[in-house]
Amino acid sequence: MSQMYRRRQFLIYGSAAFGTSFLLKACTTSSTSTSNTAGVSPAPQNAKNFKVAIVLPGIITDKAWNQVGYEGVKAVEKKLGIETAYVENVAQADQVEALSDFARRGYNLIYAHGGQFDAAIQQVAPQFFPDTYFVGVNGTVSGKNMASLRIDHLQASYICGIIGAGMTKSNQMAYLAAQSFQATNEELRGFQLGAKSVKPDIKIIPSYTGDWNDAAKAKEATLALISSGVDVIYQWLDNASPAVLQTAAEKGVYAFGNTTDQLNVAPKAVLTSAVKRIDLAIAYLADLAVKGNLKGEIYTIGFDKPDILYFGKFGAMVPKNVEEKALQTKDAILAKKIMFEPCDENGKYTRCLKQG
Structure with a gap:
């Protein structure tokens, strides 16, 4: 059975109880390690008593990031037969309260659905809830009771590039997201590398709306990019993504779907979609946790798990030779003929292309 908590519920409970947790922490004599030593999730006495929750930044009907997160805990419930819960539309200012509330309610594994939750996880996990396991989806956290689940966004975006x-006819493309953090930076990097492998002089414009779900902001940003000469847009937004795709279709330019197969959202605009089955990845880590095998590390999933990362249907406008080149490149990545390794470029950490 999956329970839904409203923001009002956890805020009322959280504001009082979180203050109490500070007092309890101050009075206790036991010490809690806050090092980054990787831990292993404790195996429960009875898996039926294991509880999993997810905190979502947007709504579960966005047909994108938040919906697949919700579907992930539903998959956990169905596959493992354990209790799950969720809270949706959690603002950044409320992240600590939402995570803390689930921990106090006895949830053993709590997913924070987005890299923007990293700071909140680090604030509550090691000091106040050492017996609860926190997983940052698209995060960078790791430690005794913290792990991250990541899709190798760079692999897919390289091919989209x-x-x-x-x-493109204008030789100008754009990457449009809500925020700049490691996952979006890697996706932008892959898009740049892929595009420049075909056209070294191509221009890629990054743009950020500041909001994953605001359709008006997404449409405004899309129109601004198109007016600047951009005719292909790689977008990663949540509830706002259809606004980008539909605006692209209206203006006669192309775009990419993200997270789910979004070809049907705007068939005249969507070239293909980078499908990321985060739901299956969430269920995979939950299974590890129930068995006591989840480690405090970053789990990165790429094309090597074809049920989790793959391409959606290609639009009718994509020439056969372009589609074939994309699929051949995917095979080359799987065969490690094309690799992306950590590197330093102009004093900045990134990933660089390496031919195998």
Whole structure:
């Protein structure tokens, strides 16, 4: 059975109880390690008593990031037969309260659905809830009771860069997201590398709306990019993503779907979609946790798990040779003929292309 908590519920409970947790922490004589030594999730006495929750930054009907997160805990419930819960539309200022509330309610594994939750996880996990395991989806956290679940966004966006470069007429493309953090930076980097492997002089413009779900802001940003000469847009938004795709279709430019297969949202605009089955990845880590095998590390999933990361349907406008090149590149990545390794570029950490 999956329970839904409203923001009002956890805020009322959280504001009082979180203050109490500070007092309890101050009075206790036991010490809690806050080092980054990787821990292993404790195996429960009875898996039926294991409880999993997820904190979502947007709504579960966005047909994108938040919906697949919700579907992830539903998959956990169905596959493992354990209790799950969720809270949706949690603002950044409320993240600590939401995570803390689930921990106090006895949830053993709590997913924070987005890299923007990293600071909140680090604030509550090691000091106040050492017996609860926290997983940052798209995060960078690791430690005794913290792990991160990541899709290798760079692999998919590299190929989208190749496709986009084969479709652009203006030689200008854009990457549109809500925020700049490690996951979006890697996705932008992959898009740049792929595009420049086809057209070295191509221009890639990054743009950020500041809000994953505001459709008006997304449409405004899309129109601004198009007016600047951009004719291909790689977007990663949540509830606002249809606004980008539909605006692209209205203006006669191309775009990429993200997270789910979004071809049906705007068939005249969507070239293909980088499908990321976060729901299956969430269920995979939950299974490890129930068995006591989840470690305090960063789990990165790429094309090597084809049920989790793959491409959606290609739009009718994509020439066969462009589609074939994309799929051949995917095979080359799987065969490690194309790799992306950590590197330093102009004093900044990133990932660089390496031919195998």
